[in-house]
Every structure is written in C-alpha cells, then in structure tokens.
Amino acid sequence: MQKLEKERDTLRDDVSYLQSQSMRNNLVFTGVVEDHTDGNEHADVTERKLRQHLQDAFKIAREVADSIRFERVHRSPGSPFAGKTRNIIAKFTFFKDREMVRKSWKQLDATQFRVFEQFPRDVIQKRRMLFPQMKEARRLDKRAYLAYDTLYIDGTAVRA
Incomplete structure (x- = not known):
C-alpha cells in the first residue's frame, strides 16, 4: 500500500511539473477592464487591451509593447458578467519578453492592477x-x- 501511495505522489508531482512547464511563458494580469456588451470578449480585443495596459500601467514604450509577440491572449475561463472583471492570461512567445514585463511589476504599486506567474x-x-x-x-x-x-x-x- 505504501509503495502505491508513493508512486501516486510521484505521478502527481510529475503531472504538476508538466503542467507548470506548459504555463512557464504565461503571465496573469488582473484589473484590466472587460467589455461585456457582446457577451464574451474576443481574443483580438483582449490582446489590444493588454498591449494598451502594458503602455499605460507598466510604462512600456509603445514600440516595445507592439513588438511583444504572444502565442495566445485570453480571459480566465468562466462566464462574463457585469461587475466582475476576469483576469487576462497571456502566453508569451519569447521568455525574455515575459521576464521584461514581469520585472516591471513595481510600476503597478499603488494601483488596482497586478501581474503574476501562472502555476x-x-x-x-x-x-x-x-x-x-x-x-x-x-x-x-x-x-x-x-x-x-x-x-x-x-x-x-x-x-x-
């Protein structure tokens, strides 16, 4: 029984590690206003809002924000509803871009915005x-x- 439990725990750790590897280029952004008029916000709109957010809140130059490449930008799962803003999950193409944005977190002090790694x-x-x-x-x-x-x-x- 102990051998099976140890094996189960090892498998859980392996699955968790694999999940984290698939998320390693992701950052989660909170507080970015969501458009509820048409139901679900389209991915292009979300990406545009994120790029603007990088300029406004993170103080990243427009040229730099526009040059960042994303594999995917989307809102957290769930149904959108008025009064609630879902987080934005961005999968960066390049790890250097992700780190540059993540390390700019101090620009968010004294604001309602936050950024963190996805785990x-x-x-x-x-x-x-x-x-x-x-x-x-x-x-x-x-x-x-x-x-x-x-x-x-x-x-x-x-x-x-």
Whole structure:
C-alpha cells in the first residue's frame, strides 16, 4: 500500500511539473477592464487591451509593447458578467519578453492592477502554505523568496 501511495505522489508531482512547464511563458494580469456588451470578449480585443495596459500601467514604450509577440491572449475561463472583471492570461512567445514585463511589476504599486506567474493549482496551494514563513523570515531580516513550490531562506530550501 505504501509503495502505491508513493508512486501516486510521484505521478502527481510529475503531472504538476508538466503542467507548470506548459504555463512557464504565461503571465496573469488582473484589473484590466472587460467589455461585456457582446457577451464574451474576443481574443483580438483582449490582446489590444493588454498591449494598451502594458503602455499605460507598466510604462512600456509603445514600440516595445507592439513588438511583444504572444502565442495566445485570453480571459480566465468562466462566464462574463457585469461587475466582475476576469483576469487576462497571456502566453508569451519569447521568455525574455515575459521576464521584461514581469520585472516591471513595481510600476503597478499603488494601483488596482497586478501581474503574476501562472502555476498549477497544487503549486499555488503549496506557495500559500509557505508564504507566512517567507514573511516571517523577511521580518527577521533574512533573505527569503519563493521559487516554484520551494521557499528559500538564506539559501536553505524549505518545502511544504
């Protein structure tokens, strides 16, 4: 029984890793207004809004924002309805473009907008469990950061 449980856990980790690899070029953008007039917002409209958002909120030059290539830009799954704005999920063609946008997150301070990496559900759960430990370590002036599903405190790995 223990052997089967261990094998199951290993398979879950493998599936989670594969999911995360398929999401590694994705960023999730929150707070970008959604058009509800025609039901579901068309992907072209969403991409246009994202490019404008990159210029306005991230302070990225228009030429640079227009040169970024996306494989796909869409809203989070679910039915759109008034009063609720679904997140935008953007799959970048080039990892360098994704990192340039992600590292501009400080431009979003004091706004309602946020940007973050996309992870599978189980990785998000692990990160949520590790987050309080990270905050406590930082409060104690230790170097702490999350990488995937692992917390590093002064170079030592801590897993959930």
